[in-house]
Amino acid sequence: MARSKTPSLDALRALLRDAGLRCTAPRVAVLEHFQTHRKPLSHGELVEALADREFDAATIYRNLIDLEGAGLVSRVNVGDNVWRFELRDQDAETQREHPHFVCVECGEISCLEQVRIKLTPAPGSLKSVVNQVSEILLKGQCTRCA
Known part of the structure; x- marks a missing residue:
């Protein structure tokens, strides 16, 4: 079990x-x-x-x-x-920021814990800007509203 x-x-x-x-x-x-x-x-x-x-x-x-x-x-x-x-998440190995999804139709908010987004600085950009990102928000239609 x-x-x-x-x-x-x-x-x-x-x-x-x-x-x-x-x-x-x-x-x-x-x-x-x-x-x-x-x-x-x-x-x-x-x-x-x-x-x-x-x-x-x-x-x-x-x-x-x-x-x-x-x-x-x-x-x-x-x-x-x-x-x-x-x-x-209190497990130190899995504790990380994760993106969130907001449905633009119904407003439902979901955690996308299984999604990993890697930000890579473009040539000539400041690496520190990418290292400071702590929240990513995705918007669209959820499966119920699509």
Whole structure:
């Protein structure tokens, strides 16, 4: 039987402790939600998704900032002036930036974790510019809208 990649609550708590953060109910809930919804989510989407837990919106926001500062989540900009966050892969060998895809019809955002894009500087260009790229955003129609 294949092992699930979804960590247990104990594993999420250990992840928080290893990052130097206290294991509060909102932090565990945010990490748990990211683990089960592997795509970038806005603060508003998280507040809505966790509404039944009755966490304050400001608490969720502060926890997102803390989780980002600890390297557990990344902030993603898809060009619509709404910051989204996603869980970072904690495996040092596979941890890397990956491109995101936004459907221009329905607005669905997808992680393209299996896509590798190598940027090579053109002759005469500055290598440092290519080395500083940290986000790549692709736009088009998703399979449902195409």
